[in-house]
Amino acid sequence: MTTAKPLFNRLALIGTGLIGGSIARAVRTQGAARSIVATSRSAETRKRVAELGFADQVVESNTAAVEGADLVIVSIPVGACGAVAEEIGPHLKPGAIVSDVGSVKGSVLRDMAPHVPAGVHFIPAHPVAGTEHSGPDSGFAELFVNRWCILTPPENADQAAVEKLKSFWIALGANVETMSAEHHDMVLGITSHLPHLIAYTIVGTADELGAVTRSEVLKFSAGGFRDFTRIAASDPTMWRDVFLYNKDAVLEMLGRFNEDLSQLTRAIRSGNGDALFDHFTRTRAIRRGIVEIGQDSAAPDFGRAHPTLPTEPLPRPYAADNE
Ligand code: NAP
Numbered sequence: 242m243t244t245a246k247p248l249f250n251r252l253a254l255i256g257t258g259l260i261g262g263s264i265a266r267a268v269r270t271q272g273a274a275r276s277i278v279a280t281s282r283s284a285e286t287r288k289r290v291a292e293l294g295f296a297d298q299v300v301e302s303n304t305a306a307v308e309g310a311d312l313v314i315v316s317i318p319v320g321a322c323g324a325v326a327e328e329i330g331p332h333l334k335p336g337a338i339v340s341d342v343g344s345v346k347g348s349v350l351r352d353m354a355p356h357v358p359a360g361v362h363f364i365p366a367h368p369v370a371g372t373e374h375s376g377p378d379s380g381f382a383e384l385f386v387n388r389w390c391i392l393t394p395p396e397n398a399d400q401a402a403v404e405k406l407k408s409f410w411i412a413l414g415a416n417v418e419t420m421s422a423e424h425h426d427m428v429l430g431i432t433s434h435l436p437h438l439i440a441y442t443i444v445g446t447a448d449e450l451g452a453v454t455r456s457e458v459l460k461f462s463a464g465g466f467r468d469f470t471r472i473a474a475s476d477p478t479m480w481r482d483v484f485l486y487n488k489d490a491v492l493e494m495l496g497r498f499n500e501d502l503s504q505l506t507r508a509i510r511s512g513n514g515d516a517l518f519d520h521f522t523r524t525r526a527i528r529r530g531i532v533e534i535g536q537d538s539a540a541p542d543f544g545r546a547h548p549t550l551p552t553e554p555l556p557r558p559y560a561a562d563n564e
Pocket of ligand 1: 282283284287316317318345370371376476478479
């Protein structure tokens with residue numbers, strides 16, 4: 242499906258990794274903008290973007306990218322957003338919309354807003370969609386389909402601009418919700434940032450075990466560990482910034498998590514099976530809820546394909562061929 246009419250004439254993408262590259266591909270597929278101009282910090286990434294061909298034009302600087310653009314999307318680590326806003330501010334077209342995709346919204350609002358001139362609409366956004374891969378090759382057009390994109394417009398935001406950006410994300414297949422940046426950071430603190438911190442911790446702990454045990458950790462990872470490793474393989478720069486820039490909300494969630502972990506520790510130590518059973522029953526219902534609202538597949542084991550059974554005859558000592 243393509244949108245009936247492009248929503249924007251010229252889309253400028255600053256940052257062309259997983260998210261920027263996916264936006265470009267989806268915009269192309271859906272015809273959501275007449276042309277896409279892209280740029281990235283390094284010459285290497287710009288060269289790769291030109292080879293992949295998902296933008297109409299690849300330019301060398303952020304200022305050249307935003308020239309004449311009516312939608313600018315900054316898709317870079319949150320810690321770098323303020324400096325980029327300062328650089329592009331004087332070059333933005335009056336009436337343009339400036340947005341981002343950062344996983345933290347309070348800091349983006351604080352760092353970018355002061356550099357956006359009057360007459361340009363600044364509407365931060367966060368598509369809650371991603372994979373553990375990064376870089377321009379990792380993007381794909383369907384990334385945002387049926388995922389949520391959260392808009393955190395400042396209080397005085399122009400409603401028409403908010404609606405236009407909303408239409409843009411809907412055209413890319415997303416569902417859109419609006420909330421304050423502060424609320425966003427609390428919600429994502431528990432649903433995304435804390436789970437990543439836990440995954441980084443568990444995988445790090447396993448890595449610090451002795452070498453022999455470590456090889457067994459890898460071998461027997463299907464017991465649960467490997468699902469943490471997927472999350473813990475996420476981009477180190479992006480996640481360093483998430484924890485530095487959403488510090489307060491993450492520390493709040495971490496405090497609550499530690500209290501709950503202490504309760505479970507106590508239940509295990511005192512042999513309180515009922516407490517453990519009740520807790521696990523409650524958490525199982527949350528998984529069901531996620532499947533019911535279409536945010537994950539109902540297939541067991543995340544729908545992983547299972548290899549077929551071996552076709553060779555059973556080894557001799559176990560074969561019941563004399564019976
Ligand atoms: P990515 O694949 O690693 O791409 C990062 C992009 O940012 C590249 O174009 C890179 O340029 C550029 N960049 C890196 N450091 C920079 C700096 N200091 N100054 C200017 N540009 C810089 O990352 P991504 O996954 O697309 O993430 C981009 C943003 O999306 C982040 O804010 C992240 O929080 C948010 N986000 C990520 C996910 C996810 O699952 N990955 C989901 C939702 C939102 P070069 O390659 O040229 O160095």
